[in-house]
Amino acid sequence: MPNLALPLDRGLLPQGLVGALWRGIRGKCPRCGGTHLFARFLKPVERCRMCGQNWTLHAADDFPPYIAILLTGHIMAPVIIELGLHTGLPGWAMMLGVAVMAVMLLGAFLQPAKGAVIALQWWLGLQGFAPAPGKAEAGGGQHKG
Ligand SMILES: [Zn+2]
Numbered sequence: 001m002p003n004l005a006l007p008l009d010r011g012l013l014p015q016g017l018v019g020a021l022w023r024g025i026r027g028k029c030p031r032c033g034g035t036h037l038f039a040r041f042l043k044p045v046e047r048c049r050m051c052g053q054n055w056t057l058h059a060a061d062d063f064p065p066y067i068a069i070l071l072t073g074h075i076m077a078p079v080i081i082e083l084g085l086h087t088g089l090p091g092w093a094m095m096l097g098v099a100v101m102a103v104m105l106l107g108a109f110l111q112p113a114k115g116a117v118i119a120l121q122w123w124l125g126l127q128g129f130a131p132a133p134g135k136a137e138a139g140g141g142q143h144k145g
Contacts (some may be wrong), residue, residue: 005132006052008032013138017123020134024119025112029120031126031134036108038113044118060117066129067117068109 012032013021020030027037033049042064044055076098083094120126124134 004030005048005054007139008051010138012051014123014134015138016093018121020123021116024115024117027111027115030052030053030115030119031137037118038111042112042114044114053122054120054128058118058121059127060114060121063117064110064114067113068106069130071113072102072105075105 009030012034014023014030014033023030024037029035029037029048029051031053032048032051032140037048037055039045041142044058046056064108075113077100080094080098083098087094088095105127119134122129123134125131125135
């Protein structure tokens with residue numbers, strides 16, 4: 001599918017990688033920030049309704065779950081240590097609590113992680129975004145004056 005994104009005013013484009021990532025993390029279109037990036041929990045819209053950017057060009061693959069697991073593990077490790085050292089909970093109750101908390105954290109981190117990965121790929125021109133990287137589009141006007 002060709003990339004038929006509509007021309008955008010430079011003021012609507014993210015100012016840098018951090019701005020694009022932040023839009024993706026919040027589930028907004030990384031290019032225009034105007035509308036939702038996701039049609040369903042982990043399925044991005046085919047095209048942004050505001051700017052026409054084709055979001056089927058991404059290939060986030062396993063990177064978002066990797067990020068979600070990394071964050072969840074770093075949050076859960078001290079929680080598990082504290083529970084083990086300072087509570088008298090039986091083993092089964094601790095395991096149940098830890099499993100529930102881990103699933104909740106993973107669910108909370110997955111979509112923001114996927115939004116960030118899509119934004120990163122768009123900004124850097126990776127995968128299907130190679131012909132029109134966000135970085136080139138956002139920075140293109142700076143050199144023209
Ligand atoms: Zn957009």
